[in-house]
Amino acid sequence: MEQKNSTGLQNIPLAKLDNEDTRYSSFSKRSSGLYKNASELVRECDVDLGIAISSSTGEQLVVVEARNKVCQYDDMIKEFDIIEKITNKKIRLSDQINEGWWESIDRFSIDDTMRFEAWLTFGEFTKS
Structure with missing residues (x-):
């Protein structure tokens, strides 16, 4: 049996990112991914959905009604x-x-x- 060249899919432990720029970038990417998944869920299942996200600084509170945006x-x-x-x-x-x-x-x-x-x-x- 041949050995694989890559390690494959691995579980990465979740931990707070120390670098502020990396943390902000990751937050932006993950929140846009959440919006995308929420929009797909609304479109495919015809449901009402709301998302509330606050930044790590607590300054911003974002509330999105995905169904309204999709409509x-x-x-x-x-x-x-x-x-x-x-x-x-x-x-x-x-x-x-x-x-x-x-x-x-x-x-x-x-x-x-x-x-x-x-x-x-x-x-x-x-x-x-």
Whole structure:
């Protein structure tokens, strides 16, 4: 049987870090990991979750409602998806326009031009 080159997964005893910079860095990394895990739990299990963390100096108290943040981010993603769909639709319409409509634009009346501009801007084409 071959011997392993590495020691593998080991249990590291928890102890207070003496170096203040290392301690602060570790605190930041671990707290962001907690937020990430909490967000996944909220998203997958549809639960309410709160996290309270205070720094080693006791100066800051951070309270996070992960469900609200996840819902806010989901709402933002939905808004961006809607904007993307509208933009893609306008691009497709613009591509259709570029296929031959521009040759006849010089024959538009002022009313036709205004309706065409409104259609380009708002996606509405009103008949008078």
